[in-house]
Amino acid sequence: MPLTPTLPDISQDDLFNTAFSWEPKYTNRFIMQLAGTNIPAYLVKAAARPSITNGEIVLDHINIDRKVKGKSRWNDISITLYDPVTAEGAQSVMEWVRFHHESFTGRDGYSSDYKRNIEFYALSALGEKIENWTLKGAFILDANFGQMDWGTEDAVTIELTLKYDYAILGY
Secondary structure (H helix, E strand, O other): OOOOOOOOOOOHHHHHHHHOOOOOOOOOOEEEEEOOOOOOHHHEEEEOOOOEEEEEEEEEEOOEEEEEEEEEEEOOEEEEEEOOOOOOOHHHHHHHHHHHEEOOOOEEOOHHHHOEEEEEEEEOOOOOEEEEEEEEEEEEEEEEOOOOOOOOOOOOEEEEEEEOOEEEEOO
16 A cells, blocks of 8 residues: 555546636625524624634643643624614614513523524525524624714614524535
8 A cells, every 4th residue: 555645637627627616605695594583684784604713632741742622612703783773673682682681670581591593594696505504502792782973874783792502514
């Protein structure tokens, strides 16, 4: 058995007409559905895709260190929502926030009340769902309702930072 791997023969036609003739995913083709909330998908202006960080465990062994993977942690994501004149923006976010904490009474909610599963889809040029992420057990870490400014003509947005237990890439 040879020690060096052999590469398959690839013709120029194969290289340029099949293997690398792909269409990239575009950042503006996505839908995020916040299940169990009243936040409509069309309000989501921007959203980060999931990311994971693997921890490290160092094993001391005589005069060297060996390293193995520690805990895996899914990183927070940020989403930006448009805040329309109708009650679907800030009011819908506050309805979800109230499951976490109710300011009027001071009561906090149970995780079974405020945690949600979120679906994130990348879309093809034809609008087909071509990638699916499910964020399990998501909840609001930060909700920033934006600011008003007489010097600009920008749309008002709401910034959310979400924590979640883990993500699954379905397809």
